[in-house]
Amino acid sequence: MAASARARFALSVNDRVFYGWPMVAVAALGLFASGPGQSHTFSVFNGPIGADLGLSATSVALAYGLATTGAAFLLPVMGRQVDRYGPRISLIAIVTLLGFACMFFGAAANYLWLVVGFGLLRFLGQGSLMLGSANLVAQWFSKKRGFAMSLMAMGFGLSIAVHPKLGQFLIDAYGWRTAWVALGLMTWAIMLPVLFLVVHDKPEPLGLRPDNDPVEAAEAPALTGPDLSEALRHPSFYLICAAWFGLSGLVTALHYHGVNIMILQGLDAGTATNAFVVTFLTMVVMMPLVGRALDRFRTRYVLAAGLFVQTLALVAVTFVSDTATMVIYGMLFGLNNAFTMTLFGYVWPRYFGRLHLGKIQGTGQLVAVIGASVGPIPVSYAFDATGDPTTMIWVLAIYPIVAAAACVALLQTHPKVTGTEHLE
Numbered sequence: 180m181a182a183s184a185r186a187r188f189a190l191s192v193n194d195r196v197f198y199g200w201p202m203v204a205v206a207a208l209g210l211f212a213s214g215p216g217q218s219h220t221f222s223v224f225n226g227p228i229g230a231d232l233g234l235s236a237t238s239v240a241l242a243y244g245l246a247t248t249g250a251a252f253l254l255p256v257m258g259r260q261v262d263r264y265g266p267r268i269s270l271i272a273i274v275t276l277l278g279f280a281c282m283f284f285g286a287a288a289n290y291l292w293l294v295v296g297f298g299l300l301r302f303l304g305q306g307s308l309m310l311g312s313a314n315l316v317a318q319w320f321s322k323k324r325g326f327a328m329s330l331m332a333m334g335f336g337l338s339i340a341v342h343p344k345l346g347q348f349l350i351d352a353y354g355w356r357t358a359w360v361a362l363g364l365m366t367w368a369i370m371l372p373v374l375f376l377v378v379h380d381k382p383e384p385l386g387l388r389p390d391n392d393p394v395e396a397a398e399a400p401a402l403t404g405p406d407l408s409e410a411l412r413h414p415s416f417y418l419i420c421a422a423w424f425g426l427s428g429l430v431t432a433l434h435y436h437g438v439n440i441m442i443l444q445g446l447d448a449g450t451a452t453n454a455f456v457v458t459f460l461t462m463v464v465m466m467p468l469v470g471r472a473l474d475r476f477r478t479r480y481v482l483a484a485g486l487f488v489q490t491l492a493l494v495a496v497t498f499v500s501d502t503a504t505m506v507i508y509g510m511l512f513g514l515n516n517a518f519t520m521t522l523f524g525y526v527w528p529r530y531f532g533r534l535h536l537g538k539i540q541g542t543g544q545l546v547a548v549i550g551a552s553v554g555p556i557p558v559s560y561a562f563d564a565t566g567d568p569t570t571m572i573w574v575l576a577i578y579p580i581v582a583a584a585a586c587v588a589l590l591q592t593h594p595k596v597t598g599t600e601h602l603e
Contacts (some may be wrong), residue, residue: 216304258541325473404532461513
């Protein structure tokens with residue numbers, strides 16, 4: 180009865196606006212709600228946690244890195260569950276567990292507890308909730324998938340703007356432990372009602388088609404794409420993983436170290452943190468444009484452009500010395516984030532189809548999360564070894580250029596995928 184009521188509601192909405200767009204809104208909400216598992220939220224908690232548990236900053240960072248790496252290896256398992264149960268049921272389970280993980284983390288009493296708590300938050304928030312949200316949008320869109328993914332990614336940008344400030348407010352008002360209880364309850368309140376009441380996994384069971392193409396359900400083509408074992412034998416899988424390892428890892432390095440780099444180069448802390456405001460505003464403006472580009476131009480060229488912008492952002496941060504150069508860096512880093520977050524959910528269904536998307540996307544995201552866990556380490560080493568990470572950052576900036584050239588020359592759609600010929 181509840182399922183039929185949801186279907187009637189979806190079809191009534193679809194009479195006025197394609198129901199895929201409400202699914203994009205839910206997915207954007209999912210990326211916002213992933214905030215408790217993201218680096219930008221942890222940044223305001225690391226100091227209070229270390230002070231309370233008697234841990235050094237290095238010890239907290241090590242716990243975070245170990246947990247992130249361990250959590251990454253569970254993402255292929257989550258991808259299989261998304262394929263088996265669909266995005267809706269999977270997201271309900273993920274959000275429910277994420278709320279409990281927040282409360283578990285807030286009760287951390289020792290180092291092992293902290294590591295496990297970090298791992299749960301990273302696996303459920305930064306990994307699984309983002310994976311399930313992107314999978315939902317990928318099922319509802321094909322020709323307009325890039326633009327839809329760009330709108331979804333705005334939820335992440337909003338989390339960057341909201342969660343650190345919200346976390347700091349809760350810490351100041353109630354302490355870091357109660358703050359995590361509040362974040363868990365907020366996650367449930369934001370996500371569970373819409374997941375139960377409005378979400379549908381795919382358009383086809385409703386007699387609809389991706390992008391609302393005017394094709395009768397009886398004539399709708401079958402979903403296409405290789406299974407995971409076939410994807411793993413295709414060179415493009417490893418090219419995308421290499422590109423994504425760099426995009427994820429080096430963006431995380433700039434999130435983690437950007438403020439300290441600018442302070443080292445003469446900026447005060449207040450001016451340095453204003454770069455995040457510029458980054459957020461640039462993301463909001465540029466993500467729809469990146470999405471439109473993905474729908475119109477060859478994907479490998481857009482991916483290469485994103486990698487090139489990452490190189491520019493890495494070099495730019497080493498030249499920040501005043502407000503003007505901070506703004507230039509913030510804009511480049513915002514554009515870097517716009518490419519990264521839009522490409523996040525786009526590339527796997529684009530090159531490997533929708534049929535086994537969860538398994539393939541989960542395995543690919545394993546690489547991305549490992550990249551995020553190790554990305555800040557070379558810069559940290561440079562800080563400790565020489566006190567100046569500039570040379571290390573310039574060396575790291577070579578990686579995206581090499582990855583971009585490889586993608587332009589070699590990236591191809593798996594032969595079992597149809598419907599993307601216009602993007603080749």
